[in-house]
Amino acid sequence: MKTIEKIKEDKNYTAVDLGNLDELMEYSLIHKVNKNKIEGKVFLKEATKSTGTEISFNSLAPKTEQPYFHIHYKNEESYIILKGYGFFQVDGECFEIKEGSVVRVAPDGIRGIRNDSDETMIYMVVQSRENSLEEHTTDDGERVTFDPKW
Template identity: 40%
Template structure:
């Protein structure tokens, strides 16, 4: 059994990587006026071809220093831990662990951490309207017996 390391492992049909703990993302981040933001984009690291995924950590009291929209990609934000606020098209939504938000390409967005703990989130970008098959319509059961390795 191969342990995932930062350099990752690749097979014919997969790429896997251990990016470290969430707080370690702050070391890979960039400095803004309100603090250091940790964000790691996975497209290049994993060879993603149909989406971009980023893992983010926003320290207490920090915020995205700009609002933005997209040309073709919708985004899905999944807030994993912490709390804050999400700005979208002039509205401010309170966010916390378990909040999920889809934003169309035209939506103007930004977010901040106005809590006392780190805000952890995932962001998935994909071309709006490109999903043709999903869940059961794209999955198929394979008759391929396997055995889990012993610990």
């Protein structure tokens, strides 16, 4: 089983390395509720010490689907397809997805994903509490003068 490598950490950041995304299937975890082993999935909240989001990298073997549909109680999810193509279903609606597709799903949305391609599908999921973002992009920050070290 592959593990996340810590690059560097200090008071205001934690940097990690997952490795090559083509090696994502080497990660596995045990589901907290049903105790099933899930291969090709890695969560980053604990590794990065995140306090506002959960990010996961996921893979689906060719011509397979996530073996369950699910909802959340508080968190919305944004799925970002990085490689492959297939279908995404929310509630009763099914639509095509491909590399570059982004799908946001509210907590109550019953969701599932299928890989119809001949290669492993790789996608990222960003999960955060619904309606928690008060400021975003340039509204939440300011430019500062700083000497780069590169």
